[in-house]
Amino acid sequence: MGNSAKTYRVEGMHCAGCVASVEKSLNAIDGVQSATVNLPLENVRINFVQELPFVKLKDELQSAGYTLVDEPPQDLSAQKEKDIADWRRRFIWATILGSPLLIFAMWEMMASGEIGWQSILLQFCLVAPIIFISRQFYINGFTALAHRNPNMNSLVALGTGAAILYSLISSVNILFQLGITGFEKLYFESAGVILVFITMGRFLEARAKYQTTRALLELFDRAPKTGFLKKGDQWVEVPVIDIQQGDKVMIKPGGQIPVDGIVVEGSSFVNESAITGEPIPIEKTEGDALTGATINTSGVLIMEAQQVGGDTIFSRIIQLVEQAQNSKAPIQSLADKVAAVFVPVVLILAIVSFSGWLLIGQSLVFAFNIFISVLIIACPCALGLATPTAMVVGTGLAADLGIHFKSAEALQNLSEIATIFFDKTGTLTLGKPKVVEFKTDIAENEFIMKSASLEKGSEHPLADAIMKLAEDLDIQTSECQNFQAVSGKGIQGDVDGKTIQIGTLKWLNNSGVKLPLPYIEKLAEWEKNGYTIIHVASVGEWIGMVAISDTLRKDSKIVIQQLKQNSVSTHLLTGDRITSGEFIAHKIGIKIVHAELLPKDKAEKISEMRASGMKVAMVGDGINDAPALATADVGISIGSGTDVALETSDVVLMRDDLTSVVNALQLSKRVVNKIKQNLFWAFAYNVVGIPIAMGLLYPISGYLLNPMLAGVAMAFSSVSVVGNTLLLRKR
Secondary structure (H helix, E strand, O other): OOOEEEEEEEEOOOOHHHHHHHHHHHHOOOOEEEEEEEOOOOEEEEEEOOOOOHHHHHHHHHOOOOEEEOOOHHHHHHHHHHHHHHHHHHHHHHHHHHHHHHHHHHHHHHHOOOOOHHHHHHHHHHHHHHHHHOHHHHHHHHHHHHOOOOOHHHHHHHHHHHHHHHHHHHHHHHHOOOOOOOOOOOOHHHHHHHHHHHHHHHHHHHHHHHHHHHHHHHHHHOOOOEEEEEEOOEEEEEEHHHOOOOOEEEEOOOOEOOOEEEEEEOOEEEEOHHHHOOOOOEEEOOOOEEOOOOEEOOOOEEEEEEEOHHHOHHHHHHHHHHHHHOOOOOOHHHHHHHHHHHHHHHHHHHHHHHHHHHHOOOOHHHHHHHHHHHHHHOOHHHHHHHHHHHHHHHHHHHHHOOEEEOOHHHHHHHHOOOEEEEEHHHHHEEEEEEEEEEEEOOOHHHHHHHHHHHHOOOOOHHHHHHHHHHHHOOOOOOOEEEEEEEOOOEEEEEEOOEEEEEEOHHHHHHOOOOOOHHHHHHHHHHHHOOOEEEEEEEOOEEEEEEEEEEEEOOOHHHHHHHHHHOOOEEEEEOOOOHHHHHHHHHHHOOOEEEOOOOHHHHHHHHHHHHHOOOOEEEEEOOOOOHHHHHHOOEEEEEOOOOHHHHHHOOEEEOOOOOHHHHHHHHHHHHHHHHHHHHHHHHHHHHHHHHHHHOOOOHHHHOOOOOHHHHHHHHHHHHHHHHHHHHHHHOO
């Protein structure tokens, strides 16, 4: 069996330690090439050397304290809502029990009386159900500890477990007056309240994480579910999976187009925002392409299915999103390295602090307070969530704009781009040649009629420009006889009994056709502008010439200006003549032009720039720019859902406009800046919080951190990181 990959959901993950534990457990299995966890989406993508039975994977992960679920990630929305409801329920019950526990303990502390059996019994009866509600912390935490993969739950389980064990010993000591030194205090209220705060933190974190994934879950929900299939004389609603290539499918007004295909009957306006992010509906008539997951807004359409199942553009977009989500950005490597050793280091620091304070003469209660605080305040959750939550929000926002990153690395690399190379035809221009001017010695309508009548038989792209001109001017063409194409030179044929030739001036010159002197200056002007020029002769006499140019995208100039404002330099790559390239470049503000290039030459130009140490992006149409797109640090295909674009580019822009390039660049910078902020606060929290918990301020100020305050701080650290990430959604 060849290499394959599959994505599974993982239950029980909450922090970077969990991520490291899951990846370590799965990577240790023979047959697993690599396992990559996505914490916000709560899934793992496993690349197999050869695919393994699901049961084997599940059993291995179960022993580490996590549950593997064989379920596609697009089913995650309902699961996340269920998780939020579960944490809300736990938090409410823990609060109902924890509030009187805290109030009673504080009242007793202020009363400064002796602890009686009634107090012990009441506190135990309140804390016991809280422990039961929070049992998952202990099951997961101690299981992970037993497998030498301690995680955040291990710290919570050890901290609160130690407090409960200490309190039980103290209870026995007090009730039976055993006189054991150091065991005269109860920590039931600390353990209970810490569990309340941590449960609250998990509830808020689950809710905030759901918000980060909302855009992606909405994307998954847009997938078509059913379609109306022609069966006999009836239209029958069937699951989209039953629609096959070649089937006739009806789309009612307001209905969702289920698969990719072409219109065979009817006309309507279709909202393609699910694919392109563009909200303005596009008119569709017979012969036009339809894309699955878009919405038919008005008339009834009958389509013929062409791409179905996993071959539709929308399915491939989903695959792109999943691929990006299950990859890691280079910036995450530092957090991963810290997370891998974080929990063991915290355990060591807690033990060292506990032992150190005892050795310098502090009481067991004092040292125990330190031990619990260090375990509870440490938070690898913030480190683990810093990068992936920002990536999830960023790629979700990008999908709404019709921008799809193939990997987290591509998103990060785009934020660092200093130079962008643009292909000309089909990228800066529309790739649709248009007649911009013509000169003739005969009547204009007659000239256009003769030219268009001959061009009807040609398959050259320039022929379309002349045919379009005749159509726009409502000029009727005549039949052409004896049509002949002369490769690389031109075409000729008989129109209304006269031989017409259209082609290069050199070819016509060789046939004895001469350009009249009055037109030499105009020809030079057109050549300077980079126009493609064709000459027309009738019965051996020159009768006119036509200037054809590709249509420049209306947003080309402003996009180049915006890139300059973002300190990004721009280059133009083209296979056309240097004059044509320079003319286009001058019009839009690009100063550096590389012309007359083959596809491999474009790739070499990019390699030269990369060799100088510059981060380079290439923007192309994804068809003939494959080598250049693959060579660049970031390959960007614009306005294309083709297989080549999806395979060779790092970023796919579904909108057929250049503003998406700027949107992608700016979004990548915002996401990477947010990651840096998150990592700073996550590191800063632990760097400041752990030393305070260890009691380093005590010799200076006499301040000792209460374990309950440590629980509050820990609960809000990861919530604050996710909350900061959600600010990305404010545009």
